[in-house]
Amino acid sequence: MADITATQDGSGANRFLHWIIHHPIWAFVVIVFIFFSVMNEHFFALGNFKNILIQASTLGLIALGMTLVMINGNIDLSVGAVVALAASLTVDIMGWPMFEGWGNWQILPGVLAGLAAGVLLGALNGFIVWKTGVDAFIVTLGAMLGVRGLVFVYTEEQSFFAMNFAYSDFGASSLVGLPTLALIFLVFTALVHILLSRTVHGSNTYAVGDNREAAVNAGIRVGPHMMINFMIVGFFAALAGITLSTQMGASTPNLGTNFELWVITAVVLGGTKLTGGAGSIIGTFGGVLAIQILRNGMNLMQVPAFWVLVILGSILIGVLFLDKQLNRKGAEELRL
Amino acid sequence: MTEPNPTLRLKGIVKTFPGVRALDGVDFDVRPGEVHALMGENGAGKSTLMKILAGVYHPDEGQIFIDDRPVVIRSPIEAKEHGITLIHQELSLAEEMSVAENIFLGELPRKKWGFVDWKTLDERVGTILQKLNADWGPRTRIGSLSIAKQQMCEIARALTHSAKIVVFDEPTASLTDAEKVVLFDVIEDLKAEGVGIVYISHRMEEIFKITDRISVLRDGSYRGTLNTRETDEDEITQMMIGRSLELHRRNIEHAEEGEEVLSVEGLSCGRLFQDVSFTVKAGEIVGFYGLVGAGRTEMAETLFGLRRPTAGKIRLAGEEVHIGSPSEAIEKGISLVPENRKEQGLVLGMNCRDNITLPQIDDLTAGPFVANGAEVAIYDMYRDRLQIKAPTWRTLVGSLSGGNQQKIVIGKWLSMKPRLLIVDEPTRGIDVGSKSEIHKLLRELAHQGYAIIVVSSEMPEVLHVSDRIIAMHNGRITRTFSADAVTEEDLIQAISGLTSDKAA
Numbered sequence A: 001m002a003d004i005t006a007t008q009d010g011s012g013a014n015r016f017l018h019w020i021i022h023h024p025i026w027a028f029v030v031i032v033f034i035f036f037s038v039m040n041e042h043f044f045a046l047g048n049f050k051n052i053l054i055q056a057s058t059l060g061l062i063a064l065g066m067t068l069v070m071i072n073g074n075i076d077l078s079v080g081a082v083v084a085l086a087a088s089l090t091v092d093i094m095g096w097p098m099f100e101g102w103g104n105w106q107i108l109p110g111v112l113a114g115l116a117a118g119v120l121l122g123a124l125n126g127f128i129v130w131k132t133g134v135d136a137f138i139v140t141l142g143a144m145l146g147v148r149g150l151v152f153v154y155t156e157e158q159s160f161f162a163m164n165f166a167y168s169d170f171g172a173s174s175l176v177g178l179p180t181l182a183l184i185f186l187v188f189t190a191l192v193h194i195l196l197s198r199t200v201h202g203s204n205t206y207a208v209g210d211n212r213e214a215a216v217n218a219g220i221r222v223g224p225h226m227m228i229n230f231m232i233v234g235f236f237a238a239l240a241g242i243t244l245s246t247q248m249g250a251s252t253p254n255l256g257t258n259f260e261l262w263v264i265t266a267v268v269l270g271g272t273k274l275t276g277g278a279g280s281i282i283g284t285f286g287g288v289l290a291i292q293i294l295r296n297g298m299n300l301m302q303v304p305a306f307w308v309l310v311i312l313g314s315i316l317i318g319v320l321f322l323d324k325q326l327n328r329k330g331a332e333e334l335r336l
Numbered sequence B: 001m002t003e004p005n006p007t008l009r010l011k012g013i014v015k016t017f018p019g020v021r022a023l024d025g026v027d028f029d030v031r032p033g034e035v036h037a038l039m040g041e042n043g044a045g046k047s048t049l050m051k052i053l054a055g056v057y058h059p060d061e062g063q064i065f066i067d068d069r070p071v072v073i074r075s076p077i078e079a080k081e082h083g084i085t086l087i088h089q090e091l092s093l094a095e096e097m098s099v100a101e102n103i104f105l106g107e108l109p110r111k112k113w114g115f116v117d118w119k120t121l122d123e124r125v126g127t128i129l130q131k132l133n134a135d136w137g138p139r140t141r142i143g144s145l146s147i148a149k150q151q152m153c154e155i156a157r158a159l160t161h162s163a164k165i166v167v168f169d170e171p172t173a174s175l176t177d178a179e180k181v182v183l184f185d186v187i188e189d190l191k192a193e194g195v196g197i198v199y200i201s202h203r204m205e206e207i208f209k210i211t212d213r214i215s216v217l218r219d220g221s222y223r224g225t226l227n228t229r230e231t232d233e234d235e236i237t238q239m240m241i242g243r244s245l246e247l248h249r250r251n252i253e254h255a256e257e258g259e260e261v262l263s264v265e266g267l268s269c270g271r272l273f274q275d276v277s278f279t280v281k282a283g284e285i286v287g288f289y290g291l292v293g294a295g296r297t298e299m300a301e302t303l304f305g306l307r308r309p310t311a312g313k314i315r316l317a318g319e320e321v322h323i324g325s326p327s328e329a330i331e332k333g334i335s336l337v338p339e340n341r342k343e344q345g346l347v348l349g350m351n352c353r354d355n356i357t358l359p360q361i362d363d364l365t366a367g368p369f370v371a372n373g374a375e376v377a378i379y380d381m382y383r384d385r386l387q388i389k390a391p392t393w394r395t396l397v398g399s400l401s402g403g404n405q406q407k408i409v410i411g412k413w414l415s416m417k418p419r420l421l422i423v424d425e426p427t428r429g430i431d432v433g434s435k436s437e438i439h440k441l442l443r444e445l446a447h448q449g450y451a452i453i454v455v456s457s458e459m460p461e462v463l464h465v466s467d468r469i470i471a472m473h474n475g476r477i478t479r480t481f482s483a484d485a486v487t488e489e490d491l492i493q494a495i496s497g498l499t500s501d502k503a504a
């Protein structure tokens, strides 16, 4: 979307303030970062930062796609199940006897199948939402249950192990001094940011979520448009499933359980409205980092896992409240 | 005289909605370079006909010809491809997005790879905005503009590409004189380029000023087409509603003035308006007249507790009050019929009756239940008074015609029987027949002792209903007139800020 001028005053401090008001999550990221740096000696270390980025990459990739879908005014609850499906497909297929002689190339058909499954399921979700007009929440809730069931049928409730070491080493590899998975995440973040802020598709994403009727009137093909965004989130969920299985060197049918909740939390923390029409990748990136820094920091401080949930829940509500307060228009505003 | 072949011809168009035959065999044509008015009462089917043209609805029967070739228009995209642009009656904007993105919605200029060509976009929108005399830029968030300015942005869409047919569905409903002049210039330019224009409006003076031919619809059926030069208001009114109306230029009766109901002293709200002082007595109608942006609506909203004043006092019956919210205002006997009724005044997914009785639902109970009969009685009364055209009270408000939705909102606040009634643009988008009915109703209410504030941008309307007229310019009151002593020139001077300092 175009940068909309809100302050005439272009001074640096002012612009920063304006920026922070629009992305309050980043203030929060800075605060928790400082907090854990002070509280725990293991937190502030290059190795740990890399760790955080790797851990963030799984949720982060899905959150990128989810941001598009949610700005559209839709939602995709099936991402967690797609993670498991893509991981199982990939790990299984590359172990098929027919690819045995392919060396490391045997990974390719597996990865392609995994990604294709994600994109196809996304397309299916989008198609149903488009043609039936049923709410995306319901459609993808169905997909979430159905796909998870499919994974159990397909895997016969078994875990698959990757016999190819190149695959399982990939999760721990580095490129230009950064963990490869973190790099993948950062590159896609930049790409989706550009997609959303610079392209016609990105502009239409906001328009469709903001006022669907106006978008239709203006001749935007809303159905196919939404379908593309569902395909994008499907792609990212599959990719996240694959990167996750490279980290574990295996896939389990339970992989990705509750991921949809974490991803939606991250996206909402990042300022995307559930009703659509507003949000940004910069915000989502902040939301993902916030969650991961909290998890990592509290883990280092040996806070029990369920407390992490309690704290995250409170923070979610707190940040959204703050957002509402900060983005008031002052005395002249219309009261509701 | 040889007439050019019509660019567009509609033949025998029929469209039914559940329970309504909205169009019943309508013929209509538009020639290149003409302005063709489409008139009819609220709910006559004007918007429906135009939406069929724009591919929003599909006709049950009938044919559309463009340049004498039959075409089928299945979607708004196809309409655009045929060179048809419809400026919708209701704002059709994405609020969070910029002005530029909204004007070019669905046809943003592209570079390679689907990137938006922001530079071209800004340039083109800049040129268009200049043509429209806009004081806002392409990157302004459209939701932060006033309704009138948003409407101008809608109109700007007619200029983005070379259309063959441009339909304006009540474009002036929320514009005032200054913007109207700009709009008429735009229409003049389009006309000169040979574009065929369909112009829908309930304002006779506009119709007679800018149109070449007039077609009239009544209850979904086609009543005929007349050359504007060869007809007059009375004939058109006859065709539209089947009877003549007697219109007074001016309010001639005066209600007996009672006690002071409202007194406002030095009221200000930031930059929106400053130092506004006036009084309203029981039985009196005070008209607020001014240009868009003069601060009248904002002042009304402040009185209704929708905005927090930054200075000044409000007294109700001599007692100083602080109005913190609309519910407090209602409790104190103030009602506001808002300017922007679709957004602020209606629950579109609720039926007609429930919308009207919504604010008093607490009082209409029988035991723990809402008293059904009482509600229907209230609805029936206002349906008759305001001539609301809806199949039954169960009809969802969202499916009524634009003008009938307005009437529902007005009915809703009238049924509250407030001490002080504030109406903002009471007859915007309302047909001539109902307009005079609403004016009569307002006068009657004043007779019954209500204190009434009417905010209006239509000079005939303020002159017609008010006992006193307060002119505002740039957030300040410039002059106050009594209705018998005012001249139109005085009013125009006062609202454009040209006034000499003497106050009446």
Ligand SMILES: Nc1ncnc2c1ncn2[C@@H]1O[C@H](COP(=O)(O)OP(=O)(O)OP(=O)(O)O)[C@@H](O)[C@H]1O
Pocket: B017, B018, B020, B022, B040, B041, B042, B043, B044, B045, B046, B047, B048, B049, B089, B389, B390, B399, B400, B401, B402, B403, B404, B429, B431
């Ligand atoms: N989507 C819809 N569903 C059901 N009925 C509809 C729908 N749209 C319009 N109608 C009905 O069709 C009739 C014609 O409505 P239309 O909006 O065309 O009137 P109009 O002439 O534009 O009136 P106005 O001057 O008030 O804008 C009305 O009776 C209205 O209730």
Ligand SMILES: [Mg+2]
Pocket: B046, B047, B048, B089, B169, B401, B402, B403
């Ligand atoms: Mg209409």
